[in-house]
Amino acid sequence: MSTCNAKKALAVLATLPLVLLLTVFVSPAAGASNIEVQAPDQVTVGESVTVTVTVTNAGEPVVGGEVALAFVGGVGGESGWVVVATATTDATGSASLEYLQRALDATRMRVEYFGPDGQENTEFNIVIVDGPQLHQSDAGADIPILGVWWLVVVLAVVWVLIGLAAWRLLSIPRSTRPAARLARFVPRLMVGFIIFTAVGMFVVILTKPESHANLDPGQEFDRTPRALVGQVYEYPGLTAGDLAQTSNELDGRQLYVQAGCASCHSVGGDVGAVGGSIVGEDAPRSVQSLIDEIREGPKGMPAFSEGTLTEAEIEKIFDYLQTLPANS
Amino acid sequence: MAALTTWESTLKERALAPTQASGRLYTAWLAGLGLVVAWGFVAYIYQWRNGLYATDMRDRISWGLYISAFVFFIGISHAGTLISAILRASNAGWRSPITRIAESITVVSLISGALFVIVDMGRPDRLYQFWLNGNWQSPLMWDMMAITIYLTASVVYLYVPMIPDLAMFRDNLEGRVSRFQMWLYQSLAIGWDNNETQRRSLAKSITVLMVLIIPIAVSVHTVVSWIFAMTLRVSWNSTIFGFFFVSGAIYSGVATLIIVLAVMRRIYHLEEYITPTHFKYLSYLLATMSLVMIYGNASEYITKGFKMTEEDRFAFEQLFAGDFASMYWFYFFGGLVLPALIVAFKPTRTIVGVVIASVFVDIAMFIERYFIVVAGLRVPTMPYEPSSYSPTWVEWSILASGFAGFMLLLTLFARFFPILAVWEMTEERTSDQTSQHDRELEPAP
Numbered sequence: 129m130s131t132c133n134a135k136k137a138l139a140v141l142a143t144l145p146l147v148l149l150l151t152v153f154v155s156p157a158a159g160a161s162n163i164e165v166q167a168p169d170q171v172t173v174g175e176s177v178t179v180t181v182t183v184t185n186a187g188e189p190v191v192g193g194e195v196a197l198a199f200v201g202g203v204g205g206e207s208g209w210v211v212v213a214t215a216t217t218d219a220t221g222s223a224s225l226e227y228l229q230r231a232l233d234a235t236r237m238r239v240e241y242f243g244p245d246g247q248e249n250t251e252f253n254i255v256i257v258d259g260p261q262l263h264q265s266d267a268g269a270d271i272p273i274l275g276v277w278w279l280v281v282v283l284a285v286v287w288v289l290i291g292l293a294a295w296r297l298l299s300i301p302r303s304t305r306p307a308a309r310l311a312r313f314v315p316r317l318m319v320g321f322i323i324f325t326a327v328g329m330f331v332v333i334l335t336k337p338e339s340h341a342n343l344d345p346g347q348e349f350d351r352t353p354r355a356l357v358g359q360v361y362e363y364p365g366l367t368a369g370d371l372a373q374t375s376n377e378l379d380g381r382q383l384y385v386q387a388g389c390a391s392c393h394s395v396g397g398d399v400g401a402v403g404g405s406i407v408g409e410d411a412p413r414s415v416q417s418l419i420d421e422i423r424e425g426p427k428g429m430p431a432f433s434e435g436t437l438t439e440a441e442i443e444k445i446f447d448y449l450q451t452l453p454a455n456s
Numbered sequence: 457m458a459a460l461t462t463w464e465s466t467l468k469e470r471a472l473a474p475t476q477a478s479g480r481l482y483t484a485w486l487a488g489l490g491l492v493v494a495w496g497f498v499a500y501i502y503q504w505r506n507g508l509y510a511t512d513m514r515d516r517i518s519w520g521l522y523i524s525a526f527v528f529f530i531g532i533s534h535a536g537t538l539i540s541a542i543l544r545a546s547n548a549g550w551r552s553p554i555t556r557i558a559e560s561i562t563v564v565s566l567i568s569g570a571l572f573v574i575v576d577m578g579r580p581d582r583l584y585q586f587w588l589n590g591n592w593q594s595p596l597m598w599d600m601m602a603i604t605i606y607l608t609a610s611v612v613y614l615y616v617p618m619i620p621d622l623a624m625f626r627d628n629l630e631g632r633v634s635r636f637q638m639w640l641y642q643s644l645a646i647g648w649d650n651n652e653t654q655r656r657s658l659a660k661s662i663t664v665l666m667v668l669i670i671p672i673a674v675s676v677h678t679v680v681s682w683i684f685a686m687t688l689r690v691s692w693n694s695t696i697f698g699f700f701f702v703s704g705a706i707y708s709g710v711a712t713l714i715i716v717l718a719v720m721r722r723i724y725h726l727e728e729y730i731t732p733t734h735f736k737y738l739s740y741l742l743a744t745m746s747l748v749m750i751y752g753n754a755s756e757y758i759t760k761g762f763k764m765t766e767e768d769r770f771a772f773e774q775l776f777a778g779d780f781a782s783m784y785w786f787y788f789f790g791g792l793v794l795p796a797l798i799v800a801f802k803p804t805r806t807i808v809g810v811v812i813a814s815v816f817v818d819i820a821m822f823i824e825r826y827f828i829v830v831a832g833l834r835v836p837t838m839p840y841e842p843s844s845y846s847p848t849w850v851e852w853s854i855l856a857s858g859f860a861g862f863m864l865l866l867t868l869f870a871r872f873f874p875i876l877a878v879w880e881m882t883e884e885r886t887s888d889q890t891s892q893h894d895r896e897l898e899p900a901p
Contacts, residue, residue, distance in 0.1 A: 276592065279592065283601065283605075286605055286609075286668065286672065287605070289664055289668045290605070290608060290609050290612060290665075290668065292664055293612060293616065293661045293662075293664040293665045293668070294612055294661075296657045296658075296661040296664075297616065297619075297646065297657065297658075297661060299653065299657045300619070300647060300648060300653075300654045300657055300658070301646045301647040303651055304647035304648075304649055304654075310639075310642050310643045311642070311643065311645070311646040311647030312646070313643055314643050314644055314646050315646055318612065318615075321608075322608060325604065325608060328587075329601060329604070332588075332590070332592075333592050336590075336591065336592055
């Protein structure tokens with residue numbers, strides 16, 4: 129066989145899938161119906177949304193056609209089209225599809241029409257804005273009377289009764305014939321202790337920040353911040369950036385732990401599983417050599433830049449390393 | 457009436473006798489307990505210096521022996537409240553010889569239980585932080601409040617009915633005890649001389665307290681159970697925990713009361729006052745509670761086992777067939793079924809039999825608390841390997857010292873305070889005799 133023939137055969141083989149692909153994609157388009165979608169520009173989470181679809185075929189409305197509405201959703205790591213509503217077109221070829229917008233990230237949608245030539249789809253996007261979260265319920269019951277005042281009333285009743293029982297004792301030494309001075313002390317101490325403890329308990333409860341929020345109507349205290357599905361939530365704790373800002377007040381030991389040295393070199397600096405010993409004989413010779421090593425990151429150790437650990441801080445770490453025993 | 461006075465004077469002597477307790481065995485007992493307590497202090501100081509790392513509690517199983525002991529002791533404290541307040545409220549005459557001992561168990565075990573929480577906190581100064589910065593919306597805070605109130609109320613409840621007896625001590629012990637002790641009785645008796653006004657004040661005070669203390673006690677152990685039930689943990693996910701814990705508390709409380717009564721009866725020769733009838737009645741209570749506990753177990757585990765979700769399966773396997781199986785089955789058969797059987801049959805329903813049943817109950821109830829806490833925490837809530845927990849010497853030492861401290865405090869209580877409610881017993885006997893007298897006067901039908 130000549131090389132020329134071989135080339136021809138290859139070219140034919142290569143075009144075959146292309147042709148096949150074209151037939152698959154283009155042929156439905158040939159007898160395609162026209163799907164017109166009317167959807168709101170903006171949707172709020174929790175809102176009930178209506179999408180109107182009109183299906184025509186060669187200018188004629190399609191009557192009794194099956195249409196469905198789907199969005200891209202994911203379940204257990206698998207994502208795909210999830211149908212949220214179905215309807216049948218009426219005499220004018222249109223149908224309304226209704227669904228409840230549950231999540232913030234379901235923005236890619238499509239209308240599916242199941243015509244005589246198989247399924248035809250029209251994709252569109254919607255913009256979703258914040259709204260109440262529907263996927264997770266609030267932690268805890270929100271029962272109006274179960275606020276701080278309820279607790280205060282219950283505690284008050286209990287403490288008043290205990291106090292009354294002790295108060296009664298005050299009259300016992302009073303009715304003794306030769307008034308015994310020593311006798312007055314215990315009941316008074318008791319009443320005093322009860323008042324002190326009870327008042328202390330109320331002060332503690334009423335001065336709590338949670339209590340304040342609850343005491344003020346309309347300013348309910350949210351125990352768990354609400355997050356919408358798909359929303360990026362800001363981490364409220366300290367981050368590496370904060371560490372760099374506040375580390376002037378930290379000492380070498382804290383820096384050693386917080387910068388992460390301890391995670392590779394162990395808390396004692398002597399038996400690190402990743403970084404090995406950096407105390408005793410293995411300790412850095414000078415501050416400068418430690419600075420160089422930290423900036424450079426020898427043999428697999430990450431390099432720490434000026435923004436993460438300043439030279440002054442490295443000096444503190446150096447001082448701290450000097451205090452560690454070779455073997456502990 | 458003459459019979460009553462000799463009866464009364466022997467009773468008085470019996471009540472006063474423990475203040476004179478001495479002898480080699482007694483000293484050895486005190487010294488032994490003192491040593492164990494001291495050893496616990498050593499272990500605690502070690503833990504203080506080394507942090508909670510000295511225990512085997514870690515991130516996955518973060519509660520162990522300490523919290524089990526805490527729940528156990530708070531449970532035991534129900535002995536006093538139940539016996540004394542409920543029986544007093546229902547005016548059951550047979551209660552008077554045993555109320556004082558029951559009430560003292562309450563106070564002593566509350567102190568022991570509360571200390572275990574502080575030990576478990578690691579740094580004791582956290583207690584102060586807890587009050588200052590705690591969130592009252594947390595069950596831990598409710599627990600803190602409930603126990604504070606319960607401890608205050610039960611100290612008052614122990615003290616108030618003791619005033620007439622303290623006065624009796626004050627009047628009869630001059631010269632027989634140290635000057636400090638006399639000073640103590642003089643101040644604590646608050647000038648009681650048994651006049652009409654005083655009796656009325658005392659009665660009113662007792663009435664308020666006994667009505668109050670029952671709901672407080674029930675709420676305390678309910679709240680203790682909520683610490684668990686309001687946490688997202690598979691095995692703790694139960695709506696009957698409040699009921700279950702309160703029943704368990706009463707169960708172990710009655711058992712402890714039986715043991716302590718038997719010991720004190722023997723040592724302080726109270727056979728005449730603490731009679732087999734007391735043990736019989738208490739054992740009925742014990743058997744009833746064991747049935748309630750069996751019912752609780754059935755209700756809890758059969759409903760969960762019927763549905764058997766994936767997490768429950770893990771919890772079930774480790775509890776009934778895995779690491780905790782021996783504990784569970786000992787608890788069920790040794791701690792619930794066996795005591796009920798011992799009480800059910802007349803030949804075994806003797807004092808010795810009932811005391812043995814009670815010992816089983818107490819051991820089993822401690823074990824129950826242990827597996828509720830530890831097995832509950834062991835069920836993974838995320839895909840990680842289930843962890844393990846075995847208490848270190850520090851934890852065992854502090855636990856031992858907790859029990860020794862409990863016994864030491866009870867011994868010291870008996871040494872310094874009247875363990876018999878002499879005035880109530882006398883009143884009871886007087887009214888008994890009058891009613892008998894009345895009955896004799898009644899014309900025959």
